[in-house]
Amino acid sequence: MPPWMIYGATGYTGRLVAEEAVRRGHKPLLAGRSAEKLRPLAERLGLDYAAVALDDSDRLRQLVAGVKAVYHAAGPFVHTAQPMLRACLNAGAHYLDITGEIPVYQMAFAYDSAAREKGIAILPGIGFDVIPSDCLIQHVAEQLPDATHVEVVVDALRAGSASAGTTKSMLEMVPRLGNVVRRDGRLARVPFGWGARWFQFPHGRRYAMPAPWGDVEMAYHSTGIPNITAYLAFPPRLVRLFRLSVPLLEVALKAAPLRDFFGGQIDRLVVGPGEAERQSGRAWLWARARNARGETRQAGLETVEAYRFTAEAGVRVVERVLDGAYRGALTPALAFGADFPLEIPGTQRHDYTP
Secondary structure (H helix, E strand, O other), rough: OOOOEEEOOOHHHHHHHHHHHHHHOOOEEEEEEOOOOOOOOOOOOOEEEEEOOOHHHHHHHHOOOOOOOOOOOOHHHHHHHHHHHHHHHHHOOOEEEEEOHHHHHHHHHHHHHHHHOOEHOOOOOOOOOOOHHHHHHHHHHHHHHOOOEEEEEEOOOOOOOOOOHHHHEEEEEEHHHEEEEEEOOOEEEEEOOOOEEEEEEEEEEEEEEEEEOOOHHHHOOOOOOOEEEEEEEEHHHHHHHHHHHHHHHHOOOOHHHHHHHHHHHHHOOOOOHHHHEEEEEEEEEEEEEEEEEOOEEEEEEEEOHHHHHHHHHHHHHHHHHHOOOEEEOOOOOHHHHOOOOHHHHOOOOEOOOO
């Protein structure tokens, strides 16, 4: 298989992807900013490594020129995606990342024509954000081609279950984007905590609120459905806390020094789920499409723990991209179809009677 690179390999998710890649017989180049951090991981996995900062454009272009694809795992991607994406376009290497950040999806699709001209694929969101939800939405949309509305609910977050990178990306999005849904084809801001309600899952009832999950952007590219609401499941008391605190947090986090302070605390305190949780944890999703006549189609998806899913699915995405003819900016569902999550062991999908 052609050579490929994991940038951000020493981060929580990058390390999991590197380990999964080796398990599947790959030898990706490990890259990131710190040689000191890369060296022990590379030695443990028997892989080569290279240290380069994203603002060292000449060195970055040289490094990317030696591979056919980059798996970009260093967030917050609102800061890191563009320099890596431009390096990939310059070198003719496929660009893949695990962002859940809506502005990064928008930026990636702005490069669609350039990617087609260079003969490369741009695939953002190839982790738990947003492979399972994007493909589940595609599944129900295919059953109701004239759907005008879709809603998706994700029940995957537990206390302490987010990595430092995920947490910092969320911190960046609060002041930049706020909370959004898609209405009549456009993103519309809504208050945090607005529209929260109960949903019935096979494992019990879950309370969920609309959230700026990536599907409000990506599912629009996948399906063209103009009205999209994504929900995240949280306990009711936490939703009430969001409703009260996030407006203040939005204002406070507009100050870069305060964001930097919180970012440093996150690096120090947040570690992400441990091995036992990754092996035993589960995540659930539900999606429903509805047309103008009130007809609906709905389905659920159960997966392995979110970070484990990201690692196992991500390496399979790399394999497909390097072995295929993918071109332009794509969502997971557009690239691989609605059934792609079912390739991950432990994933099950269920259709429900309207």
